Amino acid sequence: MSSSVLVYTGRIGDHNDRGMKGAAIVGAALGRRLGIEPTVIGHPEPALNENWDVELAAALPGLKSLQVAHSAALSLGGSPVFAWPRCAAAIATLPNIAAQHPDAIVVWFDAHADLNTPENTTTGYLGGLALSASLGWWDSGLGAGLDPRNVVLGGTRDLDPAEQSHVDTGTIALASGPDMLTQLDQLISDRPVYFHLDCDVLDPGIMPTDYTVPHGLTLDDLTAVATRLARNPVIGIEIGEFEDHGDTEQARSQAERLVSALEPLLDANR
Template sequence: MENIQILEIRSELGAGTRGASLGIGAMKVASLKMNDTYFAHYPLHLVPNENEILFRPSSTTRHAKHIKGILKVYNYVADAMEQLLTEGTQFLTILSGDHSSAGASIAGLRKSYPDKRLGVIWVDAHADLHTPYTTPSGNVHGMPLAASLGFDNLDMRQNNLSPELNVYWEQLKRVGEISPKIYPEDLVFIGLRDTEKEENFLIDQHKIKVFEVAEVQEKGALRIAEESLHYLQNCDIIYVSFDVDSMDCELVSEGTGTPVPNGLTPEEARQLLCRFAQEDRLKCMEVTEVNPLLDNKRNLMAETAFSILRSVTDTVEKRLRSQATD
């Protein structure tokens, strides 16, 4: 179905450990193991990456490592998404290496729908609300939401930025020529359980909606999905970012850059995402942070992620076919 297309982003510049760029290939291997024709069935578009930067001397922008290359990737992604979505693609699946690319996905959606209010559902163990001013690591995969929200978080400032980094950070926030791209009241976290004080400050200050794992377990995944969609009822379009570290690493595997225990079960993740896939407002879903080099159970994380992705896509396809026959 050409109204469902795949965007492949192999960038891993934002990660602290290497191997996230191999995650998409690992999911393709998982599909072969399952005798699934998913990757032959849907048009796939490969976005250029700047991973060769990793082989050069260390980044001089230590509070946002490799941000110059990441900025290029953001523009590649935003331009590719705008082309696909304005040409009529109804649903875009994004498979990415590290989670910094999610900021590019949000930029691409805003560029494609400049007059629409965008809601974001962030299924993740981490808030990714750091900025170059607050980051303890300099890894940009911890910053995509802050960039999308246009936050600097100077109240919790820990770092001083060089003039060079300040220019790149401002450019990153403004990719797509819209900033901020989303607002705190249009953001929902699900599965959040590994945050830092600088991120918690923003969550509390802006009263950002958070569904913790315990609440998912208590109410059930489907009810949390319904409550999330209701919370975003004033949004015209919705984007879901699914970081596989939202799942319990002890139940699945450690095949992701920052595994965290006590997370969602694979079935809870599947139920959440498939319910979101039934929603007409959902335009894009991203699956990110599979890292087969870190997988302690062979390729189980990629197999789990692919199985969930297949269920989600089947749900979207059923929805679109139903709309076509109405």
């Protein structure tokens, strides 16, 4: 399926340095599984743990670099797989999807909707503004163009009031609960998909992440989702919020389990 494995290890609105290390571990696991040498963009730097505007200014050079690399990978006609530290990477990647694949649907599997804006964020976390930037709800400086009708949230269960209102009004679709696969099937039909995976969509403890939100997916659930999405044309995959918590061997083992759970999707169209 993949023409490339991209790994971004630079600063990207981090609370800590663990996601930069984690992205490299996931990228290496993807490379082994697909038999592709990963292309690494950026380099780890000390986390700032600052407000979104400070973080964006610091991350912007790196985000521009990864946006160019991601756009080039998409233009080759394959389905690139991308590992990154934090959800803020989507500020750079999703405008590429909107530009090159305007018919594709972004399937956003994340415990959080990341639909806040600078005006309503309560945390100031850049990652919490990631999806809304690509929808054009605020100007990140990296473009937009994504249509809300081309977004489906999956497994999302920690929404702020403003985000919940977008779901309640039908502006953004959500597939969740026991009927998630049925809902997903109805929402995506046979459309091309771009899959965004934040590891905190899984139940706490399954993968090392910065956030823990109860009542998440199991790895079997994730495999079921991957199996369903693999029936559609796959534009690409992006994976983030996987951390190295200090035991590198354990992190490598967990990354292998994550990649195995995604196998049906990784094998799609090969």
